[in-house]
Amino acid sequence: MKPSILEADVLKDVKAAKPTLWINPNLDRWKAGDPDRPFSAEDVVDAGANWRRFAPLLARIFPELEVTDGIIESPLTEVPGARRELGYDTPDHGRLLVKADHDLPVAGSIKARGGIYEVFMFAEALARKTGLLTPDEALTALADDRMKSAFSAYTIAVGSTGNLGLSVGIAAKALGFQVVVHMSVDAKPWKVDRLTRIGATVVQHDTDYTSAVEAARDQADSDEKIYFVDDEQSKLLFLGYSAATLRLAAQLEEQEIPVDSDHPLFLYLPCGIGGAPGGITFGAKSIFGDNVHCFFVEPVQSPCALVQLMSRAARTVSVYEFGLTNKTEADGMAVASFSKFLAGTIGPMVSGVLTVNDDDLFRWLYILDECEGMRVEPSGTSGCAGPNVLTNTPMGRNYVSLQGLQGKMKNATHVIWTTGGRFVPDDQYRTFRERGRSIALASV
Ligand SMILES: Cc1ncc(COP(=O)(O)O)c(C=O)c1O
Structure with missing residues (x-):
């Protein structure tokens, strides 16, 4: 992909802690069986098989898993109410789904x-x-x-x-x-x-x-x-996370949602150190190749993947070097330096990185609750930014045109991966929701 002409502007936004989108000029085409990679598509399939082997054990240990025969999984659901509220109720946005890892049993997060x-x-x-x-x-x-x-x-x-x-x-x-x-x-x-x-x-x-x-x-x-x-x-x-994509693929198929060169799939993945979004990106690429577009999402004060990948440096880069504080309510994403291992492994598979501010996380938390009854913690809501940024901003449109996706966006499927929330205690959650409600009401 040609270098993005907007990279200098993105850097300005990063330093000013303003929400932005960095498009990865080093995005590689997917090559099945690349010998330089530490993992293969077979490793993802093996991880899926290991999860199935563990299922009877998991059901024995965690009674809440008896109903699913030991499978730890989350639903993939359309969110019509949130879609309207987020302003995504136009054909330009294609389909909108939530992969509901905020509700994963046993540990309550991705x-x-x-x-x-x-x-x-x-x-x-x-x-x-x-x-x-x-x-x-x-x-x-x-x-x-x-x-x-x-x-x-x-x-x-x-x-x-x-x-x-x-x-x-x-x-x-x-x-x-x-x-x-x-x-x-x-x-x-x-x-x-x-x-x-x-x-x-x-x-x-x-x-x-x-x-x-x-x-x-x-x-x-x-x-x-x-x-x-x-x-x-x-x-x-990494491999444990990656197996999620085997289930995602099965869920898309069950719901008869195509993913091919005319029907692009966009994944919006909250990113801290990068393991969870990295494993999922790798798994998704190994299944859908270039038809999946994986975007990481980070808080404006903690964009560690963005600064690491944008710098193309061999050394570890930190957000502090850009005058940022790494202070955010999105505790799961309060990470100042991205994993070097992941930068090398999945850096060239990441389409781009979006940044979001904390107020929006709370506003989305409120919308997901009010419209869909979903209980998501602030870190887990950040993917809600994705469809708008890809469809309605100059950087997003730049990506769409560099990828030759103009005219195909109405066929696109956007998946907001909500990553945590199930176990947030009621009093803590009420405070989050109240803050989100005030922000949402102030913004209408
Ligand atoms: C709710 C939530 N979402 C996303 C992430 C990001 O995962 P990773 O740190 O593997 O990038 C975390 C990390 O703790 C998290 O708690």
């Missing part, structure tokens, strides 16, 4: 897909290596008391802004592991409380996410009984 997957993969590998699980035993044996007492000699550690900590903590505690979660300063107190209640040790840092992860990594390095879930560079997390 981070369940990576966190639970990695913990269960580790538990299985450990049980096999130590001979606790024999080749002819079913995986459901991992929930036996003898396993729990063996696992209790090991600690699973993680650094998190909150939701990864919750998903790793819930999964690891359920299997009997000790858990230490290093939380960044941004973590919401209710996430800390919930983890403490299930018996995890929470270390609260008064520093940002990057420092919390470093502290967790250092502690794990010093002890071979500590397994560290590395949000910045874990391949297992």
Whole structure:
């Protein structure tokens, strides 16, 4: 793709903390079977198969999964009310759907897909290596008391802004592991409380996410009984997230929604360190190739993917270098430096990065609740920006024309991936909703 003529303007917006869209001039065409890539399409399919293998075990451990036979999944739904309220009720916008990961069972956010997957993969590998699980035993044996007492000699550690900590903590505690979660300063107190209640040790840092992860990594390095879930560079997390796209593809097919060169698919993916949106981007590309267009969404004060990818630097770039604060109510996305591993792996697959301001997150939270009865936390609503930016701004139209999509946008499917919310306590949620309501009413 030709370099975007608007990149200098985007940089001005970034520095001024104004919502913007950066189009990735280094977007590559999808090449199936690229030998330089650390993952293949088969890895995504294998991750899907692993989730299915774990399903009976998950149903045994988490009673809420009995109704779905152990499958952790969210609906893909049309949102007619929100669509009208967001101003997307025109043919120009094509279809609008929400992939409702805000309502994922067990851990209540998209981070369940990576966190639970990695913990269960580790538990299985450990049980096999130590001979606790024999080749002819079913995986459901991992929930036996003898396993729990063996696992209790090991600690699973993680650094998190909150939701990864919750998903790793819930999964690891359920299997009997000790858990230490290093939380960044941004973590919401209710996430800390919930983890403490299930018996995890929470270390609260008064520093940002990057420092919390470093502290967790250092502690794990010093002890071979500590397994560290590395949000910045874990391949297992990445693959756990990526499997979501197999289900997305099946849901689109069930709803007879085509994705092909005449029917582009747009995904709007909230981005923190980049693992969740990165895994999903990779999975989606491996299924839909160039017919899917993946956009990351970040807070105006924490656009770490944007500055990293735009700089094209080999070193890690931080939002602080651009005069930004990394302060946002979107706790899950309060990350100052993007993962280097992800920049190299999925950088060339990301169509662009949008930034959004906090007030809009709350306004969308209110709209999704009022119109669709969806309970989404602020971080999880950011994808709502996508269809408007792609359709109605000069940068968005620039992308549409560079991709040769003019005339096809009425056939497009836009998927807003809502990523967290199910477990936000009522009083906290009411405050969010009230703030969103005031902002929404002030803007009419
Ligand atoms: C609700 C929510 N959405 C999105 C993200 C972003 O995921 P990642 O940090 O893997 O980019 C997070 C991260 O914690 C989150 O909590």
